Amino acid sequence: MSFHRSIHLVFTSVLFMSSLFFVLNKPVSAQTAQPLQPIINPQQVYTYATTTRDLKALAARYSDFIQLSSAGKSEYGRELWTADIGKGSAVILLLGSHHAREWITTINSMMLMEQMAQQYEQGASVFGGYRARDLLDRVTFRIVPMVNPDGVTLQQLGLSAFPAAVHPSLIQMNSGSSNFKRWKANGKGIDLNRSYPAGWSDIHNPGNAPYYMNYKGLQPLQAKEAKAMYDLTLSTKPEIAVAYHSSGEILYWNFKTKPQFFARDQAIANAYASLTSYQLVQPKPHPSGGGFTDWFITQFERPGLTPELGRSAGETNVPLSEWNRIWGQQRNTVWLLAKEGYALWMKRQAASPLHVDIRVTAGEFGYMYPDLKSRIVTKVEPGRYTASRLKGDWIEIQTIKGIVWISARSIIKGPFDVLEQSTIAIDANTIAYVSPLAALPSPIILTDQTATIVERWQGWLLIQTNSGTYWIREPKAAVPPTSVTPEATTVGAA
Template sequence: MQPANYTTKRPFIPLFIAALCFTLVFSLLPIPFSASASTAIVNPKQMYTYERMEKDLKALAARYPQLINLDSIGKSEYGRELWSLKLGKGPVVIFLNGSHHAREWITTNLLMGMADHYAQAYEKQATWGTFAVRDLLERVTFHIVPMVNPDGVTLQQRGLSAFPKADHAALLRMNGGSTNFKRWKANAKGIDLNRQYPADWATIRNVSSKPSYMNYKGTQPLQAKEAKALAAYAREIMPELAISYHSSGEILFWNFKTPAAHKARDLQLANQFASHTGYRLVTPSSNPSGGGFTDWFITEFGRPALTPELARAVGETNVPLSEWDRIWKQHRDTGWMLALEAIGYWIERQPTTASKSEVRLTADETAYQWPDLKSARSGKVYAGLYTTIREKGDWVELAVKGERKWIAARNLLRGKLEIPAGAVVVVHSETGIYTSPSAALPSKVRFAEQKLAVLEGWDGWYRVKTGKGSAWVKQAEVQYELPTVVEEPGEPEPSDQPAEPGQAEQPEQTDNSETSETDDNQATGTDAHEAAAQPSKKFSPAA
């Protein structure tokens, strides 16, 4: 409120100054992460062949070795590898697959684009709304089979030339004599892979009586190598939820004889997916025709599964690439929503157990009221020594200055920690300097040969005192000594060795004494710097 005698005058601001101020303010506003064309590996705006996909999968695995793993889950009828890309570091599994049907290969473009986009987001420490991408991908692992039907896709895209001459007559016969395979849906043996799963398979409607370009369900469930491999893989990884991408029509299937106990949960997920994409939910039928992957998944696991039909309806052919921008805008960030929901499903099933043990937190963590990323946040818990109270899944509740706070357990050290008296290690320019034993790669920091004081040891690691705080080194990479004189820690020398994406350029300070004493969330237990000066002692937290 202004004082009564306060008068206002309209200040004169030159136009160029106003424009400059507006530009500066706008540049400070947060904007959603968007994959950079210069760093992207996948180009989805092309006819995406099996060979192109295979090359891009290997490039993604090489570019993000700490985040992406590539495996084959089997082979197709013609011996092509059925690739699975695993993206993420968490225990919560989400299963995504595409191109069950040959002409629906635009779904492979989408899954490959999402994998590239999500890996870039992790590396750039991006956010989705109020959630850090790293918080999601360190709790979730996406298992992505981008092309379930590589033989069928190859036939649809390239025609007979991609197959042995001896098989041409059979392929032509299954295609009604036509050499135009653009309508082809089946695998290259004429079996419709999305009519191969044991969910009311015997009563599937509208079937072909013999191998065909579409609708032939085979002579028994999981007869086709591709469907058999996918079902076995799903049973192996036990996903929290599954999405099987198809085209076209911009509709969403979400229910197959879903039990009443699961309907509210599954409908809530379907509505969230629809709110992102604008797709229309298909009203469940009282007597649906089964055999589809998500029909089987819902029946087999009792967990939610969705079948989105990408793009506007195009009839019996592939979706044109002119639809790509629309598809990408609708689906680009749906994975983050799926991750958040799957984390909730998983944590709900985990038992809560009492726990009282001493642990070391090696990196600052966001604190939550409950073990749930959607719950209220309560500041930071700083690196240091703590006592646990309870555990649930990959969460742990800590005692922090008389308060109880839940954090991710990813940066906790458990087990026997030793605090040596007066010990030092000799490091040199080849010694890896880590921010934490949980860091996959060393930082860029390197030291000239010198002796550093050991603050504590843990499971093949030493925490050492440096001129930049504390850091971790592998016991196998250093020489351990008990000297009479300890050199003052020196300054690090620069190095060209790569750091882990997003990792600090220098070791993080991990002791309570190295952070502000006035912070209410700071730990108050014994500090390792102080303990290092005391006689050697041990503690043995519960594992």
């Protein structure tokens, strides 16, 4: 069972990418070679409208590896934007602004996303000695930068952003004040980080009515935003979840963590703490629950981190003057999370035999083991190989330098058809590619010539030209392969 499932996983993701190819691939132009201005300006009161605009701009600019969707709507109908960045099966979940006045965590989530996109595009080496591409081809970050857009909007813009009919009740929840700078709750006066079903009935000081902070509601997941995060997390099954809060430069990492997971989670928390200089919060005998990571740790028995960003700011938002300090502490944490999350995912993947004909469509490093930190044995050139084993998103192949493991990201799997038609005329209208996979867009214009057709794969032809081998889209009137009977051709054409 697991044998077939694993193969299915790898190759459906490859096929999925190839089916998106024409949508995503854009011809290289002079403009895209210029360094691009950053989309996000972190030095501003970062609103829901700004978040929405910047997310759309990021998803448009980096359309081949950022996808934008919504996990649902807030109580007042604002989108709970969710951005996926990366191409891997191991998912890391990052959540910002559960609490209204803590919106500097939205800036943090957005900046982490743009930085990852830039480093991926630049092919940069990143923290830990990895290449950004090697990590983001293996890991996907699922990011909800603003879990509580109603509360953030109330904290930043005040009553004017809400219907007049609810002004009296909002003022009442705010102890009679129309200054909302201390607001933590959602738009209905429920504290979203006291809403999750983990130790919910034992929450300390739960309140008894909607309030600007601490009220846990009548039952877990009463708030739409908390229910949406709960559903999103259950369907995502992240390796690691991080819920950003402010303030204090401390890190929560434990909630009734079972002994068998204690050392694992503590090691990850220690690594995060040493990178950020945050203080680890020591486990207490009777912790107050209901928090997102309290629930995540309990539900999945996987690491859940709650960093408190910024030096203590009191009962208000962290000032923007604190941002540069926060960014210096936070910017490399995603690469630590990627490395750790990927390791957790790989640990669950069993190696299984796999005897299939494959094509490697891009140069890859051949590693001694399916591990980015293992020795690089050789550079694997594009070409024909036989895969012997599969483990996670790695494939074992035979090369002239011996047996090595390579990433499955640039691999396509047969059948590969040999065509009756052995040559094809190439002209200025033919666009050639190094690889038919969306991961490796590389349109090339060839000179007029007659090329030799090597083989066909799923609507693509591999051709031998006088400047090397390339993939082109199969022309509509191509001759059928030798293996297809005339009857089948008629049916196909009808």
